[in-house]
Amino acid sequence: MSGRENKELKDLSLLGSQETAYSFDYTPEVLETFDNKHPNRDYFVKFNCPEFTTLCPKTNQPDFGTVYISYIPDQKMVESKSLKLYLFSFRNHGDFHEDSMNIIMNDLIQLMDPRYIEVWGKFTPRGGISIDPYCNYGKTNTKYEQMAEHRMLNHDMYPEKVDNR
Amino acid sequence: MSGRENKELKDLSLLGSQETAYSFDYTPEVLETFDNKHPNRDYFVKFNCPEFTTLCPKTNQPDFGTVYISYIPDQKMVESKSLKLYLFSFRNHGDFHEDSMNIIMNDLIQLMDPRYIEVWGKFTPRGGISIDPYCNYGKTNTKYEQMAEHRMLNHDMYPEKVDNR
Amino acid sequence: MSGRENKELKDLSLLGSQETAYSFDYTPEVLETFDNKHPNRDYFVKFNCPEFTTLCPKTNQPDFGTVYISYIPDQKMVESKSLKLYLFSFRNHGDFHEDSMNIIMNDLIQLMDPRYIEVWGKFTPRGGISIDPYCNYGKTNTKYEQMAEHRMLNHDMYPEKVDNR
């Protein structure tokens, strides 16, 4: 075992790069992948992203949330710095929280073609109410499709305490 | 992907509106909806509402609670500012906690015709005892009816610690 | 929808009453019920009771615990002030914790004939060890009997951290 070699990393243009340009408009093309070296088994990778911000599509007011992304890779895996830049690109973009979580999942499905993926957003309140959308997906006609249904069925039965402080 | 366009938002009379009138009497007609843009998949939307208050039907004393509402949309989704106004309308209304949670769920079923919905209230104590009602619903004769039964069966098996402080 | 009317509340002798007499001897007859207005659906009602105290049957020493009571009502529901008085009546009564939790559940079954009920006590330590009994019940020959077995099977697989401080 010798870790990732340079040739395995050569397609990663962003990791360790200095002159990164940050787009604050929706830019799904910034996403990059690397190869899954353990495709023989299912395993989960989760990203915790507490620095997500977007704009309200009607009032243009900034909104803030934490996004949790979990997936089982197939052949491709998303590189985390490119994911960071992708999430940055929602900064000055306006959409409902329910929509943006679905869009993030759609883009990651198109990028990686994962076996399974789920995206959960938890936002700060407006007018005393906060919104937490959750969506998931399993590859059609595989056991991962049933997995998605199973996890939807059992989703969030123990709501965290929220008191707006 | 371009976010929600204005025409999609044109039926939302309350979001971003200045002259909102607040009713503190039970007013289910204040609820508004917008279209679900992702009806091809099941996904959850949760509202955390820690600022719920109502009156005791016998003593008229104010009660306070947190209401958690989770649902899987079908074609319609409830707009969050209208939900806020709807919850405000319980402010000077008297009912048992067990009843008000059922009523909120009934009204949201009538409004959205969701695939699945659940409502959980957690109230502050009176006389050293607090009450937490939970109800749910799945569309009749669909898999969501089984979903409701499954989630009732497994509800709250890990009670949060409550010490009245 | 207009909340509970006075005639629906007329059998509640204790709620809002001034001259309540408190018995500190075991008094199950103090329990009162009101009608379930939503018998068409299953829903849970939970009582959090952190102010429970009783006596050791052998040493007469006071013991303290929190009692969590959850049930799915059938036609009758227990009124919370009468529940408070009932729990007060264990104050100068001596029994093992394992017994008192079973007795509370027996009395509530006899009172309400609920579809499902569970009672969980969590006590403070004596000699460095604390005891947490849990019992449940589902109506015989109904799906609630299986529900009780299912919830027993999956009970408390994530013990809360207890450090006696």
Next chain:
Amino acid sequence: MSGRENKELKDLSLLGSQETAYSFDYTPEVLETFDNKHPNRDYFVKFNCPEFTTLCPKTNQPDFGTVYISYIPDQKMVESKSLKLYLFSFRNHGDFHEDSMNIIMNDLIQLMDPRYIEVWGKFTPRGGISIDPYCNYGKTNTKYEQMAEHRMLNHDMYPEKVDNR
């Protein structure tokens, strides 16, 4: 030592009373006192009041907060049930949070003439920002006046973490 006798409690019209009428308009005259039996020493009494709600004076929108009241009694002490009714009377009243905390303190000074008093409100956010006003008072030309200045000088140097969830 025999506890408070009935004659000491005879001026308390609200404690244990059944037919309490709740006013939701500002009603400082509902406040009642009883005698301090330990005026030979300074001691603190604190009330924790997490169920405080009022209205925004401009938008009429409900606001929610926790109010902490601490005082050193002189001859009179505020009875806690009357304090509850007094705080209820802000329910449908409109004012800035900065004003309501000052008004509560003014009314309690007039009622009890305490040696020292402080009032701290902690409100839920609007637009992502929450407001926490704090005021205090010590009797003029006594050491309690210096006490008030000392406690203002050292107020809240360790802000609690607030993340709006």
Next chain:
Amino acid sequence: MSGRENKELKDLSLLGSQETAYSFDYTPEVLETFDNKHPNRDYFVKFNCPEFTTLCPKTNQPDFGTVYISYIPDQKMVESKSLKLYLFSFRNHGDFHEDSMNIIMNDLIQLMDPRYIEVWGKFTPRGGISIDPYCNYGKTNTKYEQMAEHRMLNHDMYPEKVDNR
């Protein structure tokens, strides 16, 4: 150094005793002391007592609280099992929380003649409000009298969060 010898423990009638009788009426005479072996220095001893219960003097309803007792011993120290029995003796006794904390402190001053002592009670809410009384004492005409004043001046400037759950 050899630990406490038997002769030093011979006046302790309760510690390790089997036939302890528990009084639930106010019984200050149950308190016992042992000798301070380190009177050359000031040091604090604190008792954390989360199992304190008493009755409301007007309604007879049980109340529950946690009592924190801290003192600097002079020649005598209170034995902890006797303190337990003393606190038990408030179980069926009626008094205001503000009074009971002052009484406990008075009794411990008379028992031990400590250099300094303070007593803090934190009770569960009634009607949404909880009460936390705090009193202290330093020996007259000693530096401990200034100590008491100093600690009163700086008391509880960071109120713990209380949300009645």
Next chain:
Amino acid sequence: MSGRENKELKDLSLLGSQETAYSFDYTPEVLETFDNKHPNRDYFVKFNCPEFTTLCPKTNQPDFGTVYISYIPDQKMVESKSLKLYLFSFRNHGDFHEDSMNIIMNDLIQLMDPRYIEVWGKFTPRGGISIDPYCNYGKTNTKYEQMAEHRMLNHDMYPEKVDNR
């Protein structure tokens, strides 16, 4: 219902006894039982034991852990003071944590012949790593055998955060 009567308690030699001798060598024979008065139903009894200590079999160094014991009684139940003494008897005994949890469970099975039992130890770290063994058992050829397998299958899927502080 009248609580446990004296005759039911007569075989408990340790509870309330003064001259208890503490053995710090492995002493399973100290364990005592009393009768289960509710054998008609399954219910759980859990013991939280945060004061468990033993020795490393190779280095003789003391180790510390919390032991959680949960069981469904059949005809016999372990008395908690005798359990305390039994756990004390590991104090100067040397064994691996993985072994001691299995031994405790073996001894309790032999004592009570329970329907189901599980034992979970959580130890403090050595060299930056802590060990948490978990074992369980269900009566052979009963549904409790499947219960044990089911709970093993679903054990501890949400590891508590451990940061060694």
Next chain:
Amino acid sequence: MSGRENKELKDLSLLGSQETAYSFDYTPEVLETFDNKHPNRDYFVKFNCPEFTTLCPKTNQPDFGTVYISYIPDQKMVESKSLKLYLFSFRNHGDFHEDSMNIIMNDLIQLMDPRYIEVWGKFTPRGGISIDPYCNYGKTNTKYEQMAEHRMLNHDMYPEKVDNR
């Protein structure tokens, strides 16, 4: 006492306004004030602002933090919705955290001429290290100048636990 009247609120152009334009460039002129109705006493107002974001001046990368602002008003008080808009205006602005906290304080001093003010930022980590700047100010040649020095002297002696998760 009648709450804030309309004439007192007439200079507040933003509160309750619908067509708010959000600037994401540094815009101190958006700040608005209202009159202090309690100038006879010192009191604190604190704003908790967990939704603060800005850009790194060198890399243009977004940064996130919570800003705590506390002040003692003199004649003018900052209106909270205008404060929200002001903080929004750092969204696409680049500066070091140490500078932005000083700038926010400078702008609020110029706006309100407060007796005392302090600003504390707590940012999320970059490269495993997070930065928390704190500045304060008291009116020159008043006791508030000493207050500022006293609070600087005693600042943050109990660092919160930070583990980057």
Next chain:
Amino acid sequence: MSGRENKELKDLSLLGSQETAYSFDYTPEVLETFDNKHPNRDYFVKFNCPEFTTLCPKTNQPDFGTVYISYIPDQKMVESKSLKLYLFSFRNHGDFHEDSMNIIMNDLIQLMDPRYIEVWGKFTPRGGISIDPYCNYGKTNTKYEQMAEHRMLNHDMYPEKVDNR
């Protein structure tokens, strides 16, 4: 029962050894085992390892995480001090987090041939995002293979709150 005897421990070269050499290059051969004395039953052993550090394969920057390892032993068990040394050997080794968790699991499978094993890493953030990989394994063609699939299916449905502080 007499604890582990010396002969059972004789193959453990590291436990209690003084001259341990620490390798900071990947060294799986340092791992040692001892015999499982309870192979008749399934039980879990979990290691909590909050002191794990490695290097980024592209930038060489240190990364930090907590690793949770859980397994059901067959005939062999990993000795915890050798596990510590093995984890040390990642200190100056470069690899992606997704790879290192898979490698640790592979090495422990080769060492112990366990019935079941899972490895979960939780790392600190880089650029505002943290990564948590999770993999598991059950012996092929045994029920443990289904166990692995079941636990993957239900993995981490309640993400812990992560706020990067």
Next chain:
Amino acid sequence: MSGRENKELKDLSLLGSQETAYSFDYTPEVLETFDNKHPNRDYFVKFNCPEFTTLCPKTNQPDFGTVYISYIPDQKMVESKSLKLYLFSFRNHGDFHEDSMNIIMNDLIQLMDPRYIEVWGKFTPRGGISIDPYCNYGKTNTKYEQMAEHRMLNHDMYPEKVDNR
């Protein structure tokens, strides 16, 4: 700067030593010191010791506590492994908690002759009450003597919440 050289460490007989013998009888002579390399300044060293256990002098029952030791070194500093062995030596020793904290401090004063030292024990409850003794010391006729008095004066004004769970 080159770290501690071997010659500086040569008097430490225990650190890194394999054949450590553990005494469970009071053994103050096991304590070892090394030289303070920064005697030009005052600085604090704190030891957190959550694995402290001793015996009750009257009943011989084991007691458990956490001991916090903080000191400002003069010329000598206590080596932490020897401190561990010293604390082990209370394992089978009987004394009151108030005495053992004073004895630990006395022994460390004799060993190191520190400028300042304090020892705080926090024990688990017996009979529902836990005891937390605190003592401190500053070198006679130095400013550290005043330091000890100052810290005693301000000791523990914010008692941690203790609920015996």
Next chain:
Amino acid sequence: MSGRENKELKDLSLLGSQETAYSFDYTPEVLETFDNKHPNRDYFVKFNCPEFTTLCPKTNQPDFGTVYISYIPDQKMVESKSLKLYLFSFRNHGDFHEDSMNIIMNDLIQLMDPRYIEVWGKFTPRGGISIDPYCNYGKTNTKYEQMAEHRMLNHDMYPEKVDNR
């Protein structure tokens, strides 16, 4: 106000740089500074550094801790990325915790010549005991020298709870 201009940032060679070389040997020369733009006032800057690791000077075993660094700048301020590299350089360096905290502070004093600085390390346990050293410094013959003494005098009077889990 326009943020930091490029010319102000030109001496920062590391921030935003790609080819950073990481030294894991003690390298104080990597530290860089930028100018303080607010030297007219005292203000605090705190760095939270939870990813600190070093080696034991005698056993070479890795140690882990969190380092909190707080200072009041004079003319120079330490750039955070260079601080990160500096702390990395302790990775393969051996020293006692008490020494490394003093050394970090010495190096930062030499680098920045700050008005005031303090460094607090909190390490994970070895053998059940953890060590937390704290040192500070104020410029000689200034008020900051008294500040250092004042903060040492009042250091850490409320030890955080440490239970090694």
